Amino acid sequence: MENLAVLTMMAMCCCVNGKTIIDMSYELGPNATTWPNNPPFKLTPIARGFQTGGFWLEYNWFTTDEHRSTHIDAPSHFFYGSQRVHQIPLENLIGPGIVLRAHEEAKINSDYAINKDFIVNWEAKNGRIPEKAIVLLDFDWGKRYVNLDNNLIFNTETYENTSTYHFPGIAGDAMTYLVMERHIISIGTDTTSLDIAQTTDSPSHVICGRNNITIIENVANLDKLPIKGSTVFVAPMKLHGGSGVPVRVFAILDEEPQTCNPSNMANNPNRLSRILLFFIFIILNIN
Numbered sequence: 593m594e595n596l597a598v599l600t601m602m603a604m605c606c607c608v609n610g611k612t613i614i615d616m617s618y619e620l621g622p623n624a625t626t627w628p629n630n631p632p633f634k635l636t637p638i639a640r641g642f643q644t645g646g647f648w649l650e651y652n653w654f655t656t657d658e659h660r661s662t663h664i665d666a667p668s669h670f671f672y673g674s675q676r677v678h679q680i681p682l683e684n685l686i687g688p689g690i691v692l693r694a695h696e697e698a699k700i701n702s703d704y705a706i707n708k709d710f711i712v713n714w715e716a717k718n719g720r721i722p723e724k725a726i727v728l729l730d731f732d733w734g735k736r737y738v739n740l741d742n743n744l745i746f747n748t749e750t751y752e753n754t755s756t757y758h759f760p761g762i763a764g765d766a767m768t769y770l771v772m773e774r775h776i777i778s779i780g781t782d783t784t785s786l787d788i789a790q791t792t793d794s795p796s797h798v799i800c801g802r803n804n805i806t807i808i809e810n811v812a813n814l815d816k817l818p819i820k821g822s823t824v825f826v827a828p829m830k831l832h833g834g835s836g837v838p839v840r841v842f843a844i845l846d847e848e849p850q851t852c853n854p855s856n857m858a859n860n861p862n863r864l865s866r867i868l869l870f871f872i873f874i875i876l877n878i879n
């Protein structure tokens with residue numbers, strides 16, 4: 593059983609300098625989630641074939657809305673004069689990952705908003721949120737993205753009507769606390785928007801915009817991240833004038849799981865022999 597877990601881990605994780613790296617982006621494509629009324633995403637081949645020189649060549653052009661799939665909201669999205677995508681400094685895109693996990697709360701109430709008390713309690717249990725953190729809200733919403741069914745993602749039966757959406761987010765008092773008292777650099781969520789679906793004035797978007805804080809939406813695999821002990825990398829393309837843009841987000845875990853580093857594996861005869869025994873066990877069983 594333990595060996596099976598080791599093998600599963602090996603298949604799941606990939607390694608950078610022996611550390612686990614977690615992909616936190618969904619694919620960008622025609623079926624990726626987005627708000628209704630956006631024009632369709634399209635990838636159109638320009639060339640795809642063998643050339644006279646004998647080599648293969650393919651390239652495409654594509655059209656996309658900015659706020660599709662895993663993407664950033666530039667601060668200018670909800671605050672006039674704040675940073676557009678190409679103006680976001682790199683130092684605001686890399687930082688320690690802090691996960692605020694609210695699975696139960698979101699399950700009981702899909703309009704749940706994390707408030708300041710939630711964060712104060714979080715800090716009492718887990719320690720102070722460090723300066724320049726990238727805070728990530730985990731509402732266990734990722735499991736709704738498996739088939740990219742927008743009714744499931746937006747938690748509605750009428751995707752065309754945005755007033756019917758119900759998903760959790762973060763309240764203005766909590767957002768102000770994170771920005772003014774904890775000096776975070778960015779905030780992400782595993783839902784399609786930072787404010788709760790039923791908001792009328794999007795306070796958290798506005799607070800982030802005013803303070804040049806970049807927002808990340810539709811963050812994937814948040815449940816695989818520890819509540820602290822990771823470095824998060826947010827890598828949007830440098831779209832000139834953009835109010836947002838699809839993004840590759842990933843995290844590198846501080847702790848080095850034994851299973852991540854293949855050389856550790858080979859250097860650990862005990863572990864190696866257990867894995868060999870496991871395979872022998874399987875082969876014997878097959879025969």
Ligand SMILES: *[C@@H]1O[C@H](CO)[C@@H](O)[C@H](O)[C@H]1NC(C)=O
Nearest residue numbers: 619620621622623624739740
């Ligand atoms: C998008 O969804 C359609 C319908 O389910 C499917 O046929 C198609 O392969 C999907 N495209 C991509 C790029 O996933």
Ligand SMILES: *[C@@H]1O[C@H](CO)[C@@H](O)[C@H](O)[C@H]1NC(C)=O
Nearest residue numbers: 673674675676679802803804
């Ligand atoms: C946000 O960024 C814009 C564009 O760089 C800048 O003009 C503005 O002063 C910044 N706002 C704050 C609060 O730092």
Ligand SMILES: *[C@@H]1O[C@H](CO)[C@@H](O)[C@H](O)[C@H]1NC(C)=O
Nearest residue numbers: 748750752753754755756757
């Ligand atoms: C959209 O949903 C809201 C809330 O349920 C409802 O009041 C409104 O009539 C709906 N609009 C349309 C065009 O169906």
